[in-house]
Each structure stands twice: as C-alpha cells, then as structure tokens.
Amino acid sequence: MGSSQAAASLCVLVGLGLAGILLITRKLKQVIREDFGAFVDKLQLLPPPQPAPPKAPHPLTGLTFAVSDVFDIEGHVTGFGHPDWVRTHDKASRTAPVVSTLVEGGATCIGKTIVDELAYSISGENEHYCTPTNPAAPSKTPGGSSSGAAVAVAANLADFSLGIDTVGGVRVPAAFCGIMGFRPSHGAVSHTGIIPVSTSLDTVGWFAKDPKVLGRVGHVLLQLPYAYSRSPRQFVLADDCLEQVKIPTNRITQVVVKSTEKHYGRQVLKHENLDDYFNLKVPSLRKFHNEKTNGAVKVSSIKLLASVAQFLQRHEFKHNHDEWIDSVKPILDSATSAQICGPPESSDMEVEICKSVKNELHAAVNSLLKDDGILVIPTVADPPSKLGGKPLLSEDFRSRAFGLLSIASLSGCCQVTIPLGLHNKNPVSVSFIAKHGSDRFLLDTLQTMYTSLQDQADLVTNTKLSKSALTREQSAEISKEKGNNAYKAKDYHKAIEFYSEAIKLCGNNSTYYSNRAQAYLEIGSYHQAETDCSQAINLNKKNVKAYFRRGSAREVLGYYKEAIEDFKYAHVLEPTNKRAAAAAERLRKLFVP
Structure with a gap:
C-alpha cells in the first residue's frame, strides 16, 4: 500500500513538473513573439544631456533606434549574421561614426538586430539565428539582408533603425514589412566601422514608419541644411518595370497618379520604357553580356543590370573577405555559399566593363531625371514568399528582384521604398528614385505626398475598385x-x-x-x-x-x-x-x- 502511495505521489510530482515546463515554454514563446525575433543583442547607448536654453534641443530627442549587426559598437562583437564570424573576431574598439552621430543627435540606441548570413541574401532567413517574424505578414519572409532592423520598426520596437543596402538590403525588407526604407546616394553617409559587403554598392540605409522621422534622421546623417523644399517637375513612370509586378499594375500606378495629380498636376507625369532607354544609354551592358555569353541569347537591359550587380557584389565580397570565406566555406548555408563562391574568378576585363556600366548608368539616370525628376518603379516584383519556401532562391525571383533593385545600386542614386497597403494580405510598395545627390529633394517629396499616397492606397484596398469611380x-x-x-x-x-x-x-x-x-x-x-x-x-x-x-x-x-x-x-x-x-x-x- 505504501509503495502504491509513493508511486502515486511520484506521478503527481512528475505531472506538476511537466506542467511547469510547459508553462515556462509557453512564456518563453510569448517573449519571443513579443520581441518578434528581431534582436541579436540588447544594449543601450544614451544620448548626451540636452543643451541649456536658448539652444535648441537635440534633433532626434525622444527617438529610439536599432542597428543591424554589421555596425561596430564599442565592447561588442559585430556578428555579420554568422556565429563563426563572432567566434573568429574581437570586440569592436570603437563605435561606428554613423551610430555615434545618431546618439549625439539625441536618439537612444536599444540594440543590434539580425541580418542574413554575411548580410548577403534578400530573404531575411538565417538558419544560425531565428528568422525575425514579419509583423505585416507573419507567415512570410521579412526580407533581407537587414531583416531584424526592418522588423524592429514594423513591430514598433524602435522609432527607426539602420541597415546596410548593397542590392536591396534595406529596400526589400522595407517592402516586405510594409514600412519605409531609404537608400541614400552612394557615398553620402560614412561607412567607417561597418563590415563591407560590396564597397562600390554599399550604402547605409534606414527604416521608419513616420516620414517625418525618416526625414529627421536624414537631416542628421546627411548633414542637410534646412531650406525651402523644391517641387518635382516630372514623375517618370517606368511602364515596363511596373508591368513586372505580380499584382494588377494599376494597384500601384493609380495610387501614384492620383496623388501626383493632387499635388503637382497631371502635366508632370511622363511614361518611359526603361529597357529601351538603357539599351541606348548604357552600351557597356551589351559588352558585359557578350563577355559572359558571347551574345548568344538576347537579354533585356534590366535583366543585364541584375547580372552586373550580382557579379560586382560577389567579386567585391570575395576581395574583402576571401581569406575568411576559405576557412568557413564548408559550414556556410548552401544558398549563401552558392551565391558567394559560385562562378569562377572574374577577369579584369569583366570588372572594367562593370565599372563602365556603373558610370554610364549614373549618367543615364541623372540625364533622365535632371534636378527635379522622380523615377517611379516597383520596389520588388514578387510578394514575400512563405517561410522556408523556395521562390527566393530561384534564379527567376532573384533576376526580377535584382533587376529593379540594381537601378539605384549601380547608378548610385537615392531611392525610397513607400508602403501602399496590402493586396491579398501581402504588403504592397512603390519606390521613388531621384538623381545622385538629391537626397533632400527626395525626402521632402516623400513628406509632401505620403499622406495622399496612403489615402489613395486605402481607397483601392478597401473598395477593390481600381478603375471605376467610387460612390x-x-x-x-x-x-x-x-x-x-x-x-x-x-x-x-x-x-x-x-x-x-x-x-x-x-x-x-x-x-x-x-x-x-x-x-x-x-x-x-x-x-x-x-x-x-x-x-x-x-x-x-x-x-x-x-x-x-x-x-x-x-x-x-x-x-x-x-x-x-x-x-x-x-x-x-x-x-x-x-x-x-x-x-x-x-x-x-x-x-x-
């Protein structure tokens, strides 16, 4: 009888233990969900005290921000999305100037966020760390490489965040998470204290939900003088690019056209076929194609831009990190390894042709837009794929995505991703591009148009009447x-x-x-x-x-x-x-x- 009671007591204890474990597990899962898996390291960098009156307060007072794990912060190892990078590198001896500038400007840094493995992909999935949950579409990928930084803003965990954009590292997650992402003109923001991916393409970008916050950060990082804003005199709708999107084209064009007409009048609208334009203005694209394939297959200029960008990214990444790659190649994620280590070594001729493409594209886009033009394109052609899905790894997906993303990456122009609501429960976005050096002009245009763009997007989303007039x-x-x-x-x-x-x-x-x-x-x-x-x-x-x-x-x-x-x-x-x-x-x- 005694043994039976002991056995019963043991069963009760085991049951209570299991119940406790289950409760703790649920609580941990809840914590992870509340954090959305965005952060790899929580920390706090506090701004200096406010200056005494009559001096103005710091421009970013009251704002919090996070940074992707490619920015150095003193006393922390910069992880680069890979645990073996952490294992083989020392703690940073100083904080990246761009981070220090924001802190000195009054903002509080609250942590470092997850990036794709070696900040190289655009999916946002990282097998070494948890993939951050996309607040706008939880069953879908958040986009990369700066996935955690985008999620931190989309989930209201930070007012803004920093990422690195090589060929879409800020713009793609902004589009997938339904927030704004800004890629400034190449070279406009210091890259000191940041792990490079591709030196000639990398830019420091930032995310925000509020266009005013996006602009305030821009004024601090770009050291922009406060002046009267200029109105755009031309909006160039890239018809062939807009036709690539996997939703009804007028879901984007109608929103932009109606908003543009409201603010600037219909006369500023212009339509352009970028494939034809770049064929004419960027002859080195054909040279690159002939060098790679002997010109055997006809390829659009937009698709060739994607090839050039991926070629340059791979070439410069190897140049920057070749020794480390060789030491860890066997343990790299298969998709990342295929992208980085894939094709044979590049020739000097191919590299020179790529430089010519960049120079010609820079001149072509600047000529098209001049000082007061805005180019309108989709940010990405495809919606975010399901977590663990294959489309992001497919060549077609990458070609469509990089074709659009490469326009700003290769030309060095500034670009902003603007959310336009949802279509079939997937975030929709559009991108505005301005010529190199016109960052303030682009940020001002965004602030002017943002509310009306959202209003027009709401009209389309809520009524599903993209052509007929609303009652x-x-x-x-x-x-x-x-x-x-x-x-x-x-x-x-x-x-x-x-x-x-x-x-x-x-x-x-x-x-x-x-x-x-x-x-x-x-x-x-x-x-x-x-x-x-x-x-x-x-x-x-x-x-x-x-x-x-x-x-x-x-x-x-x-x-x-x-x-x-x-x-x-x-x-x-x-x-x-x-x-x-x-x-x-x-x-x-x-x-x-």
Missing part, C-alpha cells in the same frame, strides 16, 4: 474606417478629421456624427460632442451610443436632468446596457431631490 457613400465609409483606426490609435484629432470628411460626403448617416462625438469627448470638446449626438439622434432615434455619449457630454456641462434622461433612454433602448443604467442612477442620487 460618395463608399468614400464616406472608407473615411469612417480610417477615423475608427485613428481613434483606436488615440489620435483623436485625426479621427475627427476623418469623421468630418465622412459627414461631408454623406451627411445623413447617424453613425458618423456619433463617432465624431466620441472623439470630441476624448479631447474635452463637450459642446461639439452634444451637438453631434443631437444630430445623430435626429437621424436615428434608436442610436443608443448617441444617447449615452450625449448624456456623458451633458453631465460634464452641468445639464444633469437632461443627462439622466439620455442615460435612461439609452437603457430603455438597450436593457442590457448596465453602464447607462448605473450612470442614470448615480446622477439621480446626486442631483435629483
């Missing part, structure tokens, strides 16, 4: 939904603007007035709230929320008898509404003799 009722409903979203985000003034737009479009809807009244209550505008509720009740005598909200406004204004009547009537219309009943009874006891 006033449909437009009003979209404005109401935007108001609801702004209210949930506690941006009450913005919510009032959207509800007002809905009322302007359709003034006989009781809900619009009632919703605006609730937003007025939040900001303490009680008279406006009462007026809106009265109008809502005139339109719909059974609007329970309007009665309750008017009662709340009247209570604060001191109209206690009227407030009691409103609360009582709300309770009559909705007998289960305990808040209305309790409010009426509370006021009755306090103010009714």
Whole structure:
C-alpha cells in the first residue's frame, strides 16, 4: 500500500513538473513573439544631456533606434549574421561614426538586430539565428539582408533603425514589412566601422514608419541644411518595370497618379520604357553580356543590370573577405555559399566593363531625371514568399528582384521604398528614385505626398475598385474606417478629421456624427460632442451610443436632468446596457431631490 502511495505521489510530482515546463515554454514563446525575433543583442547607448536654453534641443530627442549587426559598437562583437564570424573576431574598439552621430543627435540606441548570413541574401532567413517574424505578414519572409532592423520598426520596437543596402538590403525588407526604407546616394553617409559587403554598392540605409522621422534622421546623417523644399517637375513612370509586378499594375500606378495629380498636376507625369532607354544609354551592358555569353541569347537591359550587380557584389565580397570565406566555406548555408563562391574568378576585363556600366548608368539616370525628376518603379516584383519556401532562391525571383533593385545600386542614386497597403494580405510598395545627390529633394517629396499616397492606397484596398469611380457613400465609409483606426490609435484629432470628411460626403448617416462625438469627448470638446449626438439622434432615434455619449457630454456641462434622461433612454433602448443604467442612477442620487 505504501509503495502504491509513493508511486502515486511520484506521478503527481512528475505531472506538476511537466506542467511547469510547459508553462515556462509557453512564456518563453510569448517573449519571443513579443520581441518578434528581431534582436541579436540588447544594449543601450544614451544620448548626451540636452543643451541649456536658448539652444535648441537635440534633433532626434525622444527617438529610439536599432542597428543591424554589421555596425561596430564599442565592447561588442559585430556578428555579420554568422556565429563563426563572432567566434573568429574581437570586440569592436570603437563605435561606428554613423551610430555615434545618431546618439549625439539625441536618439537612444536599444540594440543590434539580425541580418542574413554575411548580410548577403534578400530573404531575411538565417538558419544560425531565428528568422525575425514579419509583423505585416507573419507567415512570410521579412526580407533581407537587414531583416531584424526592418522588423524592429514594423513591430514598433524602435522609432527607426539602420541597415546596410548593397542590392536591396534595406529596400526589400522595407517592402516586405510594409514600412519605409531609404537608400541614400552612394557615398553620402560614412561607412567607417561597418563590415563591407560590396564597397562600390554599399550604402547605409534606414527604416521608419513616420516620414517625418525618416526625414529627421536624414537631416542628421546627411548633414542637410534646412531650406525651402523644391517641387518635382516630372514623375517618370517606368511602364515596363511596373508591368513586372505580380499584382494588377494599376494597384500601384493609380495610387501614384492620383496623388501626383493632387499635388503637382497631371502635366508632370511622363511614361518611359526603361529597357529601351538603357539599351541606348548604357552600351557597356551589351559588352558585359557578350563577355559572359558571347551574345548568344538576347537579354533585356534590366535583366543585364541584375547580372552586373550580382557579379560586382560577389567579386567585391570575395576581395574583402576571401581569406575568411576559405576557412568557413564548408559550414556556410548552401544558398549563401552558392551565391558567394559560385562562378569562377572574374577577369579584369569583366570588372572594367562593370565599372563602365556603373558610370554610364549614373549618367543615364541623372540625364533622365535632371534636378527635379522622380523615377517611379516597383520596389520588388514578387510578394514575400512563405517561410522556408523556395521562390527566393530561384534564379527567376532573384533576376526580377535584382533587376529593379540594381537601378539605384549601380547608378548610385537615392531611392525610397513607400508602403501602399496590402493586396491579398501581402504588403504592397512603390519606390521613388531621384538623381545622385538629391537626397533632400527626395525626402521632402516623400513628406509632401505620403499622406495622399496612403489615402489613395486605402481607397483601392478597401473598395477593390481600381478603375471605376467610387460612390460618395463608399468614400464616406472608407473615411469612417480610417477615423475608427485613428481613434483606436488615440489620435483623436485625426479621427475627427476623418469623421468630418465622412459627414461631408454623406451627411445623413447617424453613425458618423456619433463617432465624431466620441472623439470630441476624448479631447474635452463637450459642446461639439452634444451637438453631434443631437444630430445623430435626429437621424436615428434608436442610436443608443448617441444617447449615452450625449448624456456623458451633458453631465460634464452641468445639464444633469437632461443627462439622466439620455442615460435612461439609452437603457430603455438597450436593457442590457448596465453602464447607462448605473450612470442614470448615480446622477439621480446626486442631483435629483
């Protein structure tokens, strides 16, 4: 009998132990989900104290940021997305100047984020560390190489973040995670203290959700003077590039065209076939093709740009890290190894031709855009693939992606990725490119157009009417939904603007007035709230929320008898509404003799 009791007690203990382990595991998983797997190293670099008045505060005061694990931070090993890199390298003796500049500008650095293995891929998947979860599409890849930096911003873990963009390392994850990503003009930001991938293509890029934050960071890193912004005089829509996207073309073009017309007029719009233009302006592309294949197969100039960019990236990466690659080649991820170590050694002739392509493309894009032009292209042709999927490794996927990404990478021009909502639950984006050195012009244009681009994207997304005109009722409903979203985000003034737009479009809807009244209550505008509720009740005598909200406004204004009547009537219309009943009874006891 004793042994049976002992066995039973043991079973209970084991069961409790297993339950505890399960609980702890669930909690750990929850922590990982909350962190989205973005960080490889948490730390804190605090800004200096604010200067005494009358000096202005630091320009980035109050902002937090993260950096990809290719930037040196004193006392930390820069990991480069590979544990053997960490094992074979020492801690950094100083912090990269670009990071120090941001900290000195008032921002707080909160950690280092995951990059693809050796910052070389565009998938965002890293078999050595967890792949960061894409907040915009959790079952899809986040894009790379600066995957963690993009996820940190998309998940609201940081206000902005830094990444390295060689051939899409910032732009692709920005597109896949539904945020903004900026690739500045080549050479505009210092690369000291950053592990190089491809010296002639690398740029320091940054991510943000707010265009104002993107611009503030740009002013600090690019050392831009504050001046009046210039308006673009030409938007060049690259028709052949836009036709490559795997969604209806007008899902992007209509949004850009409508926004452009609103701000600058239709006369600034121009259409261009970039394949024909580059064939004419970049003759070295054909030389490169002939050198590699003897010209046996006809290839588009955009596809050739992809080949040149990948060739240069591989050549310069080997040059920078050849000795280390040889020592770890057997343990590299197979896909990364194939990309880095793939084709035979490049010839001097091929390298010289690539340099000619870069120079000619630089001149061609600058000639096309001049000082006041914007080139409009898709950021990527394909949506993000499923985690662990094969499309990102396919040659077709890479060719389509690198063809578009190589335009800015090879020309050295600046480019910004702009989110345009979702299509079939996948983030959609467009990219604006400006000539080399026009970074401020591009950032200013983005700030001017960003809100209208989002509005136009919402119209297309919410109604799925990309060609036919929207009815006033449909437009009003979209404005109401935007108001609801702004209210949930506690941006009450913005919510009032959207509800007002809905009322302007359709003034006989009781809900619009009632919703605006609730937003007025939040900001303490009680008279406006009462007026809106009265109008809502005139339109719909059974609007329970309007009665309750008017009662709340009247209570604060001191109209206690009227407030009691409103609360009582709300309770009559909705007998289960305990808040209305309790409010009426509370006021009755306090103010009714």
